Amino acid sequence: MTEISVNYGGWNLCVDLIGGRIKELKNGGQVILGTYQRGDGKTANTHLCLPNFANEGTEIYQLPSHGPVRNGLWKMVGQKRNSLEIDFEFEKVGIYPGQISVCQNFSMRNNLFLHRIVVKNNGSSVPLNLGIHNYFEASKIGRA
Secondary structure: OOEEEEEEOOEEEEEEOEOOEEEEEEEOOEEEEOOEEOOOOOEEOEEEEOOOOOOOOHHHHOOOOOOHHHOOEOEEEEEEOOEEEEEEEOOOOOOOOOOEEEEEEEEEEOOEEEEEEEEEEOOOOOOOOOEEEOOEOOOOOOOO
16 A cells, blocks of 8 residues: 555645655645646646656656656655655666655644655755646636
8 A cells, every 4th residue: 555644633635655646635625736637648646856857857867757756656754643754765767866865744733734845965966956746626716
């Protein structure tokens, strides 16, 4: 099983360790972030793009588009009644010179959801971009 759920004070969070993705985030039953079928037929949900965003790392470093963390296997390192922490150790991919680790911490309290991301460089200086693809529920909202 790669999905982990945390339910606290009206918040419901479901994270998939494959890609470290937020499959669903609800507050009071209302979907805030979800999993959706895109126009190109792919299923998508909120995920990190690291160490490259889009395709700028594909030619130079032979990295997959949006980086390997969005499809890699994350490890759960901690869960409390209102939070979840997962880590990803960046293994050698292509010719990218980096030795980085990434931590995502999700916490909920009252009317606050906090998504904290920490990237640690364990080696020499490297180029690094961090992007987040959020998939918000916007069908019942005038503007998102």
